[in-house]
Amino acid sequence: xxxxxxxxxxxxxxxxxxxxxxxxxxxxxxxxxxERKFNAITREQFTSQGTRGGSRWVPLxxxxxxxxxxxxxxxxxMELSGRLLxxxxxRTDDTTYNVTKKTWSKFTTLPYAARQDRTRPLIELTDxxxxxxxxxxxxxxxxxxxxAGLV
Numbered sequence: 001x002x003x004x005x006x007x008x009x010x011x012x013x014x015x016x017x018x019x020x021x022x023x024x025x026x027x028x029x030x031x032x033x034x035e036r037k038f039n040a041i042t043r044e045q046f047t048s049q050g051t052r053g054g055s056r057w058v059p060l061x062x063x064x065x066x067x068x069x070x071x072x073x074x075x076x077x078m079e080l081s082g083r084l085l086x087x088x089x090x091r092t093d094d095t096t097y098n099v100t101k102k103t104w105s106k107f108t109t110l111p112y113a114a115r116q117d118r119t120r121p122l123i124e125l126t127d128x129x130x131x132x133x134x135x136x137x138x139x140x141x142x143x144x145x146x147x148a149g150l151v
Contacts, residue, residue, distance in 0.1 A: 026101035030140045034104050037136065041129055042089040045122065049077055053124025078120060084110055088122060 041052075050057035057077050060068065072080055079085060087094035087108040096107040116122065145151045 024141075024144060027104075027137075027140065028099065028101055030136055031099050031104045033136050034133065035106070037129075037132055038106065039089040041125070042123055043085070045124065046076075046078060046085045046089075050120055050124070053121060053126060055121055055124060057120035078116060078122075084108065084113060084116070084122075087113075 044052045059065070060077060068075060068080070083092075083094060086092050087110055088106075091097055094109050096105075096109055098105045113122065142151070
């Protein structure tokens with residue numbers, strides 16, 4: 001990205017713009033905020049049995065529901081040991097977590113997660129979630145503008 005400006009009487013503006021431009025080369029400082037929001041969304045998705053994302057999870061089959069009631073009484077849908085939720089809402093041995101200057105990604109390595117996701121979406125982002133992530137990036141841009149002396 002290249003930004004150029006010539007303004008008479010605004011000393012060092014191009015230096016400040018260059019500083020701001022360089023700060024946008026890396027988003028590493030906002031990834032912890034993104035992760036906290038993602039983890040909160042995931043926990044809410046599990047707590048609400050999918051409704052927070054807009055799609056209530058389908059009920060368990062009768063046979064499995066009976067087995068689960070006997071062997072794991074009180075455990076909700078998508079939770080037996082809690083391992084799946086933990087792998088998606090924290091960093092565990094079952095989590096693959098990748099961060100670069102420009103990207104953030106997090107996956108569960110649990111083999112049954114993909115199968116479960118087809119029936120019961122593990123994470124569904126709402127318009128409000130997307131707005132919350134946009135706000136994180138907007139705040140970052142404002143912080144960088146301020147640090148560069150442009151606001």
